[in-house]
Structures are given as C-alpha cells and as structure tokens.
Amino acid sequence: MAESTMIDPEVATIVGRRVSPAQHLHARFAEAEVTGNRGVRLSELPFLTMVGLRVRQGSLARAVLRAGLEARLGTPLPTQYGKVAEGADVTVLWLSPDEFLLVSAAVAGDNLVEELSAIVAGSADAVVDLSANRTTFVLEGPAAREVLEKGCPLDLHPRTFTTGTAVNTNLGRVPVILHQIGADAYRIFPRSSFADHLGRWLIDAMAEFKVWEPS
Numbered sequence: 741m742a743e744s745t746m747i748d749p750e751v752a753t754i755v756g757r758r759v760s761p762a763q764h765l766h767a768r769f770a771e772a773e774v775t776g777n778r779g780v781r782l783s784e785l786p787f788l789t790m791v792g793l794r795v796r797q798g799s800l801a802r803a804v805l806r807a808g809l810e811a812r813l814g815t816p817l818p819t820q821y822g823k824v825a826e827g828a829d830v831t832v833l834w835l836s837p838d839e840f841l842l843v844s845a846a847v848a849g850d851n852l853v854e855e856l857s858a859i860v861a862g863s864a865d866a867v868v869d870l871s872a873n874r875t876t877f878v879l880e881g882p883a884a885r886e887v888l889e890k891g892c893p894l895d896l897h898p899r900t901f902t903t904g905t906a907v908n909t910n911l912g913r914v915p916v917i918l919h920q921i922g923a924d925a926y927r928i929f930p931r932s933s934f935a936d937h938l939g940r941w942l943i944d945a946m947a948e949f950k951v952w953e954p955s
Contacts, residue, residue: 765936781880782939805863817832829852891911911928
C-alpha cells in the first residue's frame, strides 16, 4: 500500500501559525510601492523550501550519484558560476564548485529532503534542510535595478548580469544571494535575522522613486 501523503492536522496547524521574518513589514512594503515607468515593488515570498546540497565530482561512483540527483531534480546541476538550472519543481542555484542551493515552492509534507538524502546516503556528500535559514524578497519593476545599485557592489547592467544569474553578494551591507528571475525582477535571499534590516533598507532605497511617482 502506498504511503499516505496527507499532512498531519497538528503539523498543518503549526504551519498555519508561522510568522515570516518580515511579516511585520508587509504593510510598509505595500505603501512603498511605486507605479509608472519608474515603478518598483517589494514583497516577501516566505516559507519556500530551501535545501543545501554538497556534491563533489571525481570518481565514477560520484558520477552515478550525481546522475541520480539530477534525475530527481529534473535538470542537470549548474556547472558554471552564477548559473541557475530550472527543474520540474525546484530551482538550482550554483554557489561554489560543490555547493548548490535548491529552492522550491513545495508545501509542508514535501519529501524532497528525504529523497535527496536517500540518494547521497553512504557518501561524503550532504543534504541539509535550510528552509528556516533564509527568507525571500522579490523586488520588481522598471526601477528595481536602480534600487539594488544603491547598495550592491556588483555590476548589474544587463550586459553582465542577466536573467538566470544568481550569486552571493552584499546588499546594504547584508550578505545575500541575488537571483535575477526576469528582465526587471529579482529574488533576494537574506538570512532571516537580517530580514528586518534589509527590508527597511529597501523601503528607504525605493523612496526616491516614490517622490517622482506620477499623481
């Protein structure tokens, strides 16, 4: 008999009571939104599933293990710095030669961690649930890049930073992972403890465009 995938009612209740790291700022995010041709919006996308994956290359055994991981993820793992791979239900961000961050919108009860752990069992590789480690901000709109440029040392011009790029960097002196998901859209992954500081920094950085918002 197949194992039931129903979520335990007690677990569902706990999940329903979760408070995101920046939930207290959601109203301020909405107030800070700017419309028009210099518009920019900020929101929090909380409770995404995030899994840290460490997998090295080298031997034939590792090639077989890697193939098993890629089969589950539905995509080859990225092999170049800054590149992102899109699987069936997960986005794979390359962080270092043997380190990846898997991001999924999976709901509670998803068994991604368990499945990947079973694949790497007995090896020196590792799978760690990091879902509580970070939250996700979404910054989008024509002025999104200009907002980021106020506090990010990277060259974010489209000639060097394009859709599908994700790197470790700093934003407003906060260590983050920055992932461009569209021409004018970015996901920002700060550690949960920095969510309040970075959220307020982004609101302040957006204020310039609010002043010039068409009435």
